[in-house]
Amino acid sequence: MVSSWLKRIGRWLRPSGRFSLGPKGERIAANFLQGLGYRIIARGHRQKLGEIDLIAIDDNVLVFCEVKAWSHGIAGESAEAVNSKKQERLTRAALIYMKQRGLLEHPARFDVIAISMDAPDNQPQIRHFKNAFEAVGRGQMFR
Numbered sequence: 001m002v003s004s005w006l007k008r009i010g011r012w013l014r015p016s017g018r019f020s021l022g023p024k025g026e027r028i029a030a031n032f033l034q035g036l037g038y039r040i041i042a043r044g045h046r047q048k049l050g051e052i053d054l055i056a057i058d059d060n061v062l063v064f065c066e067v068k069a070w071s072h073g074i075a076g077e078s079a080e081a082v083n084s085k086k087q088e089r090l091t092r093a094a095l096i097y098m099k100q101r102g103l104l105e106h107p108a109r110f111d112v113i114a115i116s117m118d119a120p121d122n123q124p125q126i127r128h129f130k131n132a133f134e135a136v137g138r139g140q141m142f143r
Contacts, residue, residue, distance in 0.1 A: 021117065025069025025124075026053050029113040032126050038063065049093045054113075062108040064094045066132075069115040069124075082112050084136065091135045110135070 030040050033056055042055040054065040068081050082090075090110060098104050112132040116125040 021069045021071060022067075025067050025113075025115045025117075028069070028115055028124055028126065029065065029067040030054055032113065032128070033058075033063075033065070036128075045093075045097065047093055047096055049096060050089045052090065052093050052097065055097065060107065062098070062103060062106050063111050064090060064097075064108065065111045065113055066090060067113045067115065069117060071117045082132065087133050087136045094135070 026043060030043060033054065034040060036058075038056040038058045040054060040056050042052070045052045045055055052064050053067040054063075056063045056065060066082050066086070087110070094108065094110070098106065098108065109131045110133050112129040114127040114129065
């Protein structure tokens, strides 16, 4: 019993640096978006339904951004990790965020930033999927 528990927890304690990728990827994505003229208004916004990695303003549009950073493979592969279940959680989290701030009439969208950290020149490869998916599930509320 104890050994199976240790095996499961061992996956989370790997020296692979997996957990350092998330915050690093979010910093890289925030800097990238700021370079495009976006205004970052929240990072790592947590609530009971989950976390929204970045919330930004692009012109007059509220942007909920999911950041996927991988240390292997191409950046497009990491974007595919935003499956329908994750999209529904993000939709519900965005809805709560907008309701709490009286922003339900404000235009909004979901972007995905995919970052590959293993580029040959040690520079992260960034792919920005603007309007990556529509609001899904019971939380559908905007376009």
